[in-house]
Amino acid sequence: xxxxxxxxxxxxxxxxxxxxxxxxxxxxxxxxxxxxxxxxxxxxxxxxxxxxxxxxxxxxxxxxxxxxxxxxxxxxxxxxxxxxxxxxxxxxxxxxxxxxxxxxxxxxxxxxxxxxxxxxxxxxxxxxxxxxxxxxxxxxxxxxxxxxxxxxxxxxxxxxxxxxxxxxxxxxxxxxxxxxxxxxxxxxxxxxxxxxxxxxxxxx
Amino acid sequence: xxxxxxxxxxxxxxxxxxxxxxxxxxxxxxxxxxxxxxxxxxxxxxxxxxxxxxxxxxxxxxxxxxxxxxxxxxxxxxxxxxxxxxxxxxxxxxxxxxxxxxxxxxxxxxxxxxxxxxxxxxxxxxxxxxxxxxxxxxxxxxxxxxxxxxxxxxxxxxxxxxxxxxxxxxxxxxxxxxxxxxxxxxxxxxxxxxxxxxxxxxxx
Amino acid sequence: xxxxxxxxxxxxxxxxxxxxxxxxxxxxxxxxxxxxxxxxxxxxxxxxxxxxxxxxxxxxxxxxxxxxxxxxxxxxxxxxxxxxxxxxxxxxxxxxxxxxxxxxxxxxxxxxxxxxxxxxxxxxxxxxxxxxxxxxxxxxxxxxxxxxxxxxxxxxxxxxxxxxxxxxxxxxxxxxxxxxxxxxxxxxxxxxxxxxxxxxxxxx
Amino acid sequence: xxxxxxxxxxxxxxxxxxxxxxxxxxxxxxxxxxxxxxxxxxxxxxxxxxxxxxxxxxxxxxxxxxxxxxxxxxxxxxxxxxxxxxxxxxxxxxxxxxxxxxxxxxxxxxxxxxxxxxxxxxxxxxxxxxxxxxxxxxxxxxxxxxxxxxxxxxxxxxxxxxxxxxxxxxxxxxxxxxxxxxxxxxxxxxxxxxxxxxxxxxxx
DNA sequence: CATGAATGAGCGTTCATTCAT
DNA sequence: AATGAATGAACGCTCATTCAT
Numbered sequence: 001x002x003x004x005x006x007x008x009x010x011x012x013x014x015x016x017x018x019x020x021x022x023x024x025x026x027x028x029x030x031x032x033x034x035x036x037x038x039x040x041x042x043x044x045x046x047x048x049x050x051x052x053x054x055x056x057x058x059x060x061x062x063x064x065x066x067x068x069x070x071x072x073x074x075x076x077x078x079x080x081x082x083x084x085x086x087x088x089x090x091x092x093x094x095x096x097x098x099x100x101x102x103x104x105x106x107x108x109x110x111x112x113x114x115x116x117x118x119x120x121x122x123x124x125x126x127x128x129x130x131x132x133x134x135x136x137x138x139x140x141x142x143x144x145x146x147x148x149x150x151x152x153x154x155x156x157x158x159x160x161x162x163x164x165x166x167x168x169x170x171x172x173x174x175x176x177x178x179x180x181x182x183x184x185x186x187x188x189x190x191x192x193x194x195x196x197x198x199x200x201x202x203x204x
Numbered sequence: 205x206x207x208x209x210x211x212x213x214x215x216x217x218x219x220x221x222x223x224x225x226x227x228x229x230x231x232x233x234x235x236x237x238x239x240x241x242x243x244x245x246x247x248x249x250x251x252x253x254x255x256x257x258x259x260x261x262x263x264x265x266x267x268x269x270x271x272x273x274x275x276x277x278x279x280x281x282x283x284x285x286x287x288x289x290x291x292x293x294x295x296x297x298x299x300x301x302x303x304x305x306x307x308x309x310x311x312x313x314x315x316x317x318x319x320x321x322x323x324x325x326x327x328x329x330x331x332x333x334x335x336x337x338x339x340x341x342x343x344x345x346x347x348x349x350x351x352x353x354x355x356x357x358x359x360x361x362x363x364x365x366x367x368x369x370x371x372x373x374x375x376x377x378x379x380x381x382x383x384x385x386x387x388x389x390x391x392x393x394x395x396x397x398x399x400x401x402x403x404x405x406x407x408x
Numbered sequence: 409x410x411x412x413x414x415x416x417x418x419x420x421x422x423x424x425x426x427x428x429x430x431x432x433x434x435x436x437x438x439x440x441x442x443x444x445x446x447x448x449x450x451x452x453x454x455x456x457x458x459x460x461x462x463x464x465x466x467x468x469x470x471x472x473x474x475x476x477x478x479x480x481x482x483x484x485x486x487x488x489x490x491x492x493x494x495x496x497x498x499x500x501x502x503x504x505x506x507x508x509x510x511x512x513x514x515x516x517x518x519x520x521x522x523x524x525x526x527x528x529x530x531x532x533x534x535x536x537x538x539x540x541x542x543x544x545x546x547x548x549x550x551x552x553x554x555x556x557x558x559x560x561x562x563x564x565x566x567x568x569x570x571x572x573x574x575x576x577x578x579x580x581x582x583x584x585x586x587x588x589x590x591x592x593x594x595x596x597x598x599x600x601x602x603x604x605x606x607x608x609x610x611x612x
Numbered sequence: 613x614x615x616x617x618x619x620x621x622x623x624x625x626x627x628x629x630x631x632x633x634x635x636x637x638x639x640x641x642x643x644x645x646x647x648x649x650x651x652x653x654x655x656x657x658x659x660x661x662x663x664x665x666x667x668x669x670x671x672x673x674x675x676x677x678x679x680x681x682x683x684x685x686x687x688x689x690x691x692x693x694x695x696x697x698x699x700x701x702x703x704x705x706x707x708x709x710x711x712x713x714x715x716x717x718x719x720x721x722x723x724x725x726x727x728x729x730x731x732x733x734x735x736x737x738x739x740x741x742x743x744x745x746x747x748x749x750x751x752x753x754x755x756x757x758x759x760x761x762x763x764x765x766x767x768x769x770x771x772x773x774x775x776x777x778x779x780x781x782x783x784x785x786x787x788x789x790x791x792x793x794x795x796x797x798x799x800x801x802x803x804x805x806x807x808x809x810x811x812x813x814x815x816x
Numbered sequence: 817c818a819t820g821a822a823t824g825a826g827c828g829t830t831c832a833t834t835c836a837t
Numbered sequence: 838a839a840t841g842a843a844t845g846a847a848c849g850c851t852c853a854t855t856c857a858t
Contacts (some may be wrong), residue, residue, distance in 0.1 A: 016838090031323065034238045038832060050834075059832065089405070098328050115319060117378075119235060144404075152217060153404050158356075158387070161842045162404055168376035175322075176368055183362070191365050199295070199403035201355050201368055220821085242849060255822050257850065424842085439731060442646045460831075463832060467828065497813070523727060526641065526787075552812075561812050566795070569803050570812055576784035577777060583730075583846050584776055591770070599773050607811030608756075608765050608774055609701070628817090650853060663818045664857075671853065 020045050022108075023070075024062045029108035031096065033116050035062055048199055063112070068108035074102050082139055088147030089197075095140065096170055096193050100185040103174045110174035132154050140167060166196055221259055224249050227264045227272075228311075234314035237267055237320050251346030267316070267330065274313035275336050277403065278306050286343055293401075300374055300397050304389040307378045314378035344371060370400055413569075423593060425463055429477075430516075432470045437516035441471055441524050469532050471520070472533060478517035479540050503548065504578055504601050508593040511582045518582035547576055548588050574604055582604030620747050629667055633681075634720075636674045641720035645675055645728050669673050675724070676737065682721035683744050686714050700759030700781075707752065708782055712797040717787045722786035729733060752779060778808055 023045045027036050038059050039049040056062050081094040103110050113129075121130040141163045147153035153162075170192065177188070216282045227249045231240050242263050243253040259267050281302040290298060317333075323333040351357035358365075367369050374396065381392070412566040431453045435444050447469050460591065464470050485506040494502060521537075529538040536587050550569045555561035561570075585596070627756075635657045639648050648672050651661040669672050693706040715722050725741075732738040733745065753775045759765035782804065789800070 017299075025342065025355055031230055032236070032238060034236060035323075036829085047838085048840060049832080050841075053833070053835095054838060077220070115236075119239075126401075154402075154407055157399065157404065161387075161392070162399065164377070164380055165399055167374060167397065168379070169373050172372040172376050173368070182264060188365070191362060195361065195366065195369050195403070196399075197403045197405035198358075199399070199401045200361065200370070201401040202358055202408070231842065241847080243847095251821090252823060253825070253848095254850075256819060258851095394840085409749060435656070440644070440646060441728075442644060445826085449828090455842090456844060457828080458845070461829065462842060516644075527647075531658075560814055562814055564636065565812065569795075569800070572785070572788055572824095573781060573804065573807055576787070577781050580775070580780040580784050583780075587734065591773075592652070596773070599770055600777065603769065603774065603777050604807075605811045605813040606766075606772065607807070607809045608778070609809040610764055610766055611815070649851085659817085660819060661853080664819075665854070665856095666817060 025066045025108035029111040066109050070106045089152050091143045097189040100189040101171045104185040223388045228368045229270045229312035233315040240346040270313050292347050293356050301393040304393040308389040433474045433516035437519040474517050478514040496551050497560050499551045505597040507578045508597040512593040637678045637720035641723040678721050682718040695696040701764050703755045709801040711782045717795040
């Protein structure tokens with residue numbers, strides 16, 4: 001029996017873990033990680049608080065799995081974009097579009113990330129959040145710098161300010177976005193890109 | 205001896221509340237309201253947890269005072285702008301500038317507001333947060349609509365999407381802004397407005 | 409093995425609430441509700457303070473259950489007496505006897521009731537104490553009035569004074585009564601009734 | 613300046629103490645000693661909680677003064693009765709009458725005494741409560757025994773039961789008695805004595 | 817005499833976690 | 838896999854008390 005240290009009886013059903021994590025993510029996103037009790041998650045999932053500990057080591061490990069699953073997927077997408085050899089504007093467009101797709105697929109995880117990552121990143125266990133933050137900055141800031149150098153993005157702006165502007169603008173959307181709403185992620189990305197790139201003022 | 209500095213023991217009373225509130229706001233902003241213990245605030249302020257209750261009814265009432273003081277000041281500023289009879293573009297510029305000034309003066313309160321207002325607004329005690337939210341939307345959305353109708357803002361954008369875009373763009377700045385940094389609030393406002401209005405792409 | 413005594417660990421669950429309530433009642437009666445700490449109850453019951461909250465919502469809900477269980481039983485007894493169609497003297501004798509039986513079965517609850525009911529009755533949660541008080545007065549005062557009208561109780565006494573006299577006289581007994589003492593409840597009732605009805609003076 | 617260890621400036625006005633004690637007694641009686649906060653007393657007396665400590669050592673010392681002042685007066689009255697050389701029936705009548713007079717003069721103290729004396733008596737500071745209890749029992753029980761021996765009280769009753777009956781009957785009145793009500797203390801005493809001595813049943 | 821501000825111990829309660837069944 | 842009962846640390850808060858002014 002390859003790749004297994006447990007007997008059949010000991011191996012938890014992997015789908016159950018996934019369901020429980022989805023439930024946990026939903027509750028963490030709605031009420032905040034700290035304000036969410038393990039009992040609340042259990043209620044929502046239809047079992048008792050103690051029973052969650054058969055599936056997970058701790059409340060924190062649920063959070064960990066939720067966030068790292070999200071970031072793994074995010075970087076799969078980002079890395080594909082960055083490896084594609086696009087120009088700065090196309091790269092920016094692809095990153096924004098990819099981001100809205102991730103918001104669509106991992107909305108609770110994104111909301112949790114927004115709210116909690118800053119202080120979580122201080123803990124060793126969540127050091128990967130800080131790593132991700134750095135890679136993130138490198139990808140976006142680099143794209144903006146390349147674009148400014150290439151004359152496709154304005155050079156009169158503080159590039160760090162522009163970076164924060166674009167970054168926050170995209171990700172805060174997770175706080176109001178609801179999957180299945182009026183706009184598809186791609187449509188929202190298109191409008192956001194239009195605003196970010198061209199501005200909201202009418203050109204004379 | 206004019207302008208003499210008094211020792212802590214000699215300092216008159218009413219300032220104390222203000223100091224304690226400033227400390228509390230700082231800690232709430234750094235760690236989140238729920239994750240902040242009243243002992244932590246007391247430690248930071250140099251007294252014991254129980255002593256805070258001589259000055260305040262509860263942890264919640266500290267939060268209440270912090271948020272309502274901020275919103276009162278914010279609306280003083282906004283109301284002056286809205287009453288000035290500006291056109292849509294000038295109104296938008298003035299609202300953004302005023303917002304960055306408030307972030308400069310009430311950064312911790314703004315950060316707390318960002319993180320907590322959604323769920324706080326459900327409680328009767330914090331109903332004024334929901335009220336403020338509605339007035340806020342009316343002011344910004346109205347300005348954007350007037351501008352679109354007047355031909356100074358683009359009419360091809362979903363105006364609610366544009367509203368969220370502008371709103372989030374401005375207020376998330378509180379999460380990274382540090383007073384006394386490289387840029388004054390007015391300078392940041394100028395650059396943000398430039399990005400929001402003209403976009404970051406070079407015009408051909 | 410019939411009638412086998414189980415160890416604590418083997419004992420089934422629902423009895424536990426009852427045991428804990430009995431312990432709580434004993435401590436409330438001995439020290440007063442306010443002066444009783446939840447830690448003291450837990451100590452006496454052999455668990456930690458926090459563990460009580462697995463079984464009960466709050467200290468107050470323990471009090472509530474203790475008092476309402478007592479009053480439910482009391483009124484079962486009283487209602488049976490009042491429905492029996494006795495004359496005034498027999499009714500009085502039956503009420504007194506029933507009261508001493510309740511003191512015997514619920515001594516701690518009666519002691520708590522004596523000490524705390526007056527101020528508890530003001531709280532909505534304990535409104536049933538005030539209701540009970542009113543039914544109580546109706547039952548006893550009505551019996552005394554019927555008896556005075558029928559010529560079996562003295563008519564020269566202030567009937568409200570007589571009511572308080574009989575009522576207090578009976579219930580205060582809970583403060584010194586100890587189950588399993590020299591006299592059975594029925595014996596105490598007999599002597600009390602003799603004193604209340606005939607007086608302690610020798611008739612000439 | 614005889615009998616004084618304090619200078620004129622240090623000596624508190626004795627009337628103020630009396631007022632404060634009366635206020636404290638009223639609040640203790642209404643809400644119970646434990647449930648009464650020193651702040652509540654201060655509010656009622658029109659000063660701040662800390663200021664009470666200029667007049668009294670502690671909350672407990674207020675209680676102490678209230679109870680001992682009451683017991684001192686009570687025993688002045690009782691001792692006069694016991695020294696008068698009355699027969700058993702006259703002694704009982706005089707003790708009951710004296711008791712109702714004390715209830716009239718010291719109602720709050722009596723109510724406090726009823727509620728708190730049992731557990732206070734365990735503390736060394738309040739040992740005089742236990743002493744008083746013993747003298748009390750000696751006086752009343754002795755009178756009842758003398759009466760039974762002399763043939764003026766019934767000999768067929770358990771004398772300890774009769775003692776508790778008379779004792780409780782009298783003192784519980786403090787829980788409903790309001791000075792200035794429909795009946796004078798002497799009138800209440802007369803009716804109570806009539807019930808206790810002759811009973812409430814009509815004699816055939 | 818009284819105030820204003822603080823102390824420090826302890827309270828009722830919550831909650832992540834454990835574990836025998 | 839899940840339950841039921843418990844643990845133990847921490848939390849928000851109360852309150853008698855102290856003391857410089």
